[in-house]
Amino acid sequence: MSLTPRLVLATDLDGTFLGGDDQQRQALYADLNSWGDDLLLIFVTGRDLTFVADLVSQPGMPTPDLIIGDVGTTIAHGRDHAPVTELQDWVDERWNGANERVRDLLADEPGLRLQPVMGQRRVSYYYDPATLQASTIAKVEAAGFDVITSADTFLDVLPRGVAKGPTLTRLVAALDLPADAVLVAGDTLNDLSLFQTDFRGVAVGNSEPALVERLAGLSDVHHSALPGCAGIADAIEHFRFFAPSGA
Numbered sequence: 285m286s287l288t289p290r291l292v293l294a295t296d297l298d299g300t301f302l303g304g305d306d307q308q309r310q311a312l313y314a315d316l317n318s319w320g321d322d323l324l325l326i327f328v329t330g331r332d333l334t335f336v337a338d339l340v341s342q343p344g345m346p347t348p349d350l351i352i353g354d355v356g357t358t359i360a361h362g363r364d365h366a367p368v369t370e371l372q373d374w375v376d377e378r379w380n381g382a383n384e385r386v387r388d389l390l391a392d393e394p395g396l397r398l399q400p401v402m403g404q405r406r407v408s409y410y411y412d413p414a415t416l417q418a419s420t421i422a423k424v425e426a427a428g429f430d431v432i433t434s435a436d437t438f439l440d441v442l443p444r445g446v447a448k449g450p451t452l453t454r455l456v457a458a459l460d461l462p463a464d465a466v467l468v469a470g471d472t473l474n475d476l477s478l479f480q481t482d483f484r485g486v487a488v489g490n491s492e493p494a495l496v497e498r499l500a501g502l503s504d505v506h507h508s509a510l511p512g513c514a515g516i517a518d519a520i521e522h523f524r525f526f527a528p529s530g531a
């Protein structure tokens with residue numbers, strides 16, 4: 285893992301690094317695989333480490349140097365999935381084993397259905413926008429947690445102050461990575477915190493309107509017209525991290 289890369293790509297997976305058509309995905313992955321130590325790749329996802337392991341086993345898929353999984357609550361090295369201890373300890377402390385407490389607190393709230401995949405330091409639901417009550421969110425926030433909704437479908441209860449963006453900021457500082465080499469990429473509201481950092485970012489062309497709305501007025505965000513991987517490639521060129529492939 286090079287600590288002086290030209291580009292630190294910190295990218296969401298679904299709809300972003302896994303978005304675009306086959307050709308657009310293969311083109312970006314080939315570029316990334318060719319950049320060697322000039323690239324440091326970080327997956328920043330709501331998915332867990334098992335999902336990432338399955339993904340990376342697919343031919344052509346770049347292996348990340350680092351993984352921020354479970355919506356910012358899991359921080360691991362990309363090859364062996366060993367925890368980045370100092371950051372994982374920070375999240376553990378803030379969460380304090382609250383899974384059962386959160387599930388009990390929200391057991392009878394309308395519009396929530398527990399997701400089958402359970403992170404160790406978050407509780408995740410599917411929600412129905414038509415029935416979810418503002419009072420439900422207020423209740424869980426009052427109990428000392430953060431709530432993030434995205435894509436009108438997913439509701440995550442997270443340790444207070446922990447999300448994709450804050451975790452990435454701490455990781456970049458902890459590893460002494462060059463902040464001006466970082467490019468964040470995302471497409472839904474659970475990526476918003478990535479853009480609320482000092483890093484440059486790209487909202488890919490298929491971003492949900494609610495994210496685009498919240499990005500208005502933020503500097504250093506490139507709104508690509510192109511979807512998923514093609515949007516990331518467009519931003520790499522836009523911010524001049526690398527010349528377009530073939531140039």
Ligand SMILES: [Mg+2]
Pocket residue numbers: 296297298299300470471472
């Ligand atoms: Mg996404």
